[in-house]
Amino acid sequence: MKNVLITGAAGFLGSHLCDRFIKEGFHVIGMDNYITGDPKNLVHLKENPNFDFIEHDVTEFIKIEGGLDYILHFASPASPIDYLKIPIQTLKVGSLGTHNLLGLAKAKKARILIASTSEVYGDPLVHPQTEEYYGNVNTIGPRGVYDEAKRFQESITMAYHRFHGLETRIVRIFNTYGPRMRLNDGRVIPAFMGQALRGEDLTVFGDGSQTRSFCYVDDQVEGIYRLLLSDYSEPVNIGNPHEISIKDFAEEIIKLTGTDQKVIYKELPVDDPLQRQPDISLAKKLLNWSPKIDREEGMKLTFNYFKTLSAEELLKSEHKNFENHIRN
Secondary structure (H helix, E strand, O other): OEEEEOOOOOOOOHHHHHHHHHHOOOEEEEEEOOOOOOHHHHHHHOOOEEEEEEEEEOOOOOOOOOOOOOEEEEEOOOOOHHHHHOOOHHHHHHHHHHHHHHHHHHHHHEEEEEEEEEHHHHOOOOOOOOOOOOOEEOOOOOHHHHHHHHHHHHHHHHHHHHHHHHEEEEEEOOEEOOOOOOOOOOOOEEEEEEHHHOOEEEEEOOOOOEEEEEEHHHHHHHHHHHOOOOOOEEEEOOOOEEEEEEHHHHHHHHHHOOOOOOOEEEEEEEEEEEOOOOOOOHHHHHHHOOOOOOOOHHHHHHHHHHHEEEEHHHHHOOOOOHHHHOOO
């Protein structure tokens, strides 16, 4: 049985990865410090003999007993409400945390996959975005703490690959959604669904003409799994290329939820990307991967999950109190 360490294991995507690797016959070690992760995302694995959990901050020295075959680094705030509230922690997990995990991979002779993001492209001047595009990022803007953390993460990963011969993989994740997303985390899908379920009008920033491309979590996990087991070391886009404007998407949510709310408009945040669509030609060629779940099906599954949440959870404006985690 191969051993895999998954950081950010209590997060939305990390918890789904834990499920997938256990299903594939791996022994999974989950790691999270719960700064944005949620323990309930892993409660179903508590008694699983093929799952162990370590509560730990990856920016601190990491010690794992025994052998490791694979590491998946998914520890990072990933939503605007998080990385704007805890900017220094976001930078530290992308830099110090990544450095620690690359060192661990080197010591254990493990293959490591780094979770990067479409945000490395910034507000793109090329559309759709290919892996060869270097991006258009404001390094000192409020979103720079996340964008630059991820760009540095890619750089140091490739440095370890070239200098130490480390087996590395880099996935550039485009907007992903599904069950276990947090309501009100600043991302468009949980924000819209939370507003609809609470009977509030849906808030669109800007004029709503900006676009996004949404990938269902099962498709995303499949792409990540195939990339980890591939022989390709450079970044690969994994996302759904079906693009939609935010305004049209808000109307879709109103129709899906059967509510009669209207759409209201507010000022567009600084450096918010106007277009976001992955070119997945490389993933198709290398991994024989493309998304299978269309947005209509995926959104129904996601909405059914949000409908199971309690009234208290729906009314929360944030997942938890961050103050205990903010140090320097």
